[in-house]
Amino acid sequence: MKIGRNDPCWCGSGKKYKYCHEEFDKKVEKIRLEGHVVPPRKLIKTPEQVEKIRKSAVINRACLDAVAERIHEGMSTLEIDEIINEVTYGAGAIPAPLNYAGFPKSVCTSVNDQVCHGIPSKDVILKEGDIVNVDCSTILDGYYSDSSRMFMIGEVSEKKKKLVRVTKECCDLGLAEVKPWGFLGDVAEAINTHAMENGFSVVREIGGHGVGLEFHEDPFVSYVINRGEGMLLAPGFMFTIEPMVNAGTCQFYTDEENKWEVFTLDGEPSAQWEYQVLVTEDGYELISW
Numbered sequence: 001m002k003i004g005r006n007d008p009c010w011c012g013s014g015k016k017y018k019y020c021h022e023e024f025d026k027k028v029e030k031i032r033l034e035g036h037v038v039p040p041r042k043l044i045k046t047p048e049q050v051e052k053i054r055k056s057a058v059i060n061r062a063c064l065d066a067v068a069e070r071i072h073e074g075m076s077t078l079e080i081d082e083i084i085n086e087v088t089y090g091a092g093a094i095p096a097p098l099n100y101a102g103f104p105k106s107v108c109t110s111v112n113d114q115v116c117h118g119i120p121s122k123d124v125i126l127k128e129g130d131i132v133n134v135d136c137s138t139i140l141d142g143y144y145s146d147s148s149r150m151f152m153i154g155e156v157s158e159k160k161k162k163l164v165r166v167t168k169e170c171c172d173l174g175l176a177e178v179k180p181w182g183f184l185g186d187v188a189e190a191i192n193t194h195a196m197e198n199g200f201s202v203v204r205e206i207g208g209h210g211v212g213l214e215f216h217e218d219p220f221v222s223y224v225i226n227r228g229e230g231m232l233l234a235p236g237f238m239f240t241i242e243p244m245v246n247a248g249t250c251q252f253y254t255d256e257e258n259k260w261e262v263f264t265l266d267g268e269p270s271a272q273w274e275y276q277v278l279v280t281e282d283g284y285e286l287i288s289w
């Protein structure tokens with residue numbers, strides 16, 4: 001697609017191309033020719049889109065704040081689903097997981113050896129010593145936000161406590177690597193190195209994704225690739241940092257009956273935190289957490 005230098009920029013800013021994304025495009029093309037994967041234009045959010053996504057994220061964070069306040073021993077994971085519905089619909093938004101590829105509930109609740117995609121149920125009662133990931137995704141006005149947090153129920157074993165802490169540290173170390181003109185591999189290497197140094201393993205086949213205009217946009221975000229590999233972090237690119245970190249082996253299996261719930265193969269616990277991140281001109285903006 002050829003744009004004249006005096007034509008309106010493709011990003012929709014209304015500015016002339018030469019005063020807007022022309023330099024950006026040249027830089028991205030140069031990096032592409034060096035052999036890197038670069039984000040196509042549709043993955044670069046405009047300021048207007050970012051503003052809408054931020055509003056979605058306000059509700060996404062409010063959902064997890066409400067869960068943090070109300071989660072307790074003896075409650076079912078279905079009650080967590082009810083909290084998500086109450087906060088989400090109360091704010092005029094829609095829970096993204098509901099009916100997504102047939103997912104039956106509004107949030108994922110993954111307990112102990114559940115790696116991800118746990119289905120809330122009245123039969124799953126949280127008990128002392130459990131660790132649970134609550135993964136919440138919100139649609140407001142067609143714009144998506146996605147983040148998850150870990151919760152510990154009462155007194156938890158030292159092993160689980162360390163797993164939850166180290167997984168959070170992995171996300172923070174990955175986040176610190178987000179800067180314009182870096183690569184997704186910079187984030188991944190920081191995460192995988194910290195997990196391995198602590199004796200843990202990072203799940204390989206399930207990972208993060210682009211996000212904002214859709215629930216799951218390109219690319220697939222791996223946390224086991226190396227520095228300098230993976231997609232270019234161009235300003236305006238938005239993605240999730242959401243490594244699944246296992247206390248034991250990184251191998252897993254999927255429940256054959258519901259085809260959703262993922263468990264560690266060795267029965268050891270798994271943890272995950274999820275950040276939604278925007279690459280900016282001078283670093284990153286944490287959109288949801």
Ligand code: MF3
Nearest residue numbers: 097100103108117135137146
């Ligand atoms: N929220 C998950 C993610 O972080 C995706 C869950 S898919 C669902 O990408 F259908 F289970 F919700």
Ligand code: CO
Nearest residue numbers: 146240242274
């Ligand atoms: Co996600």
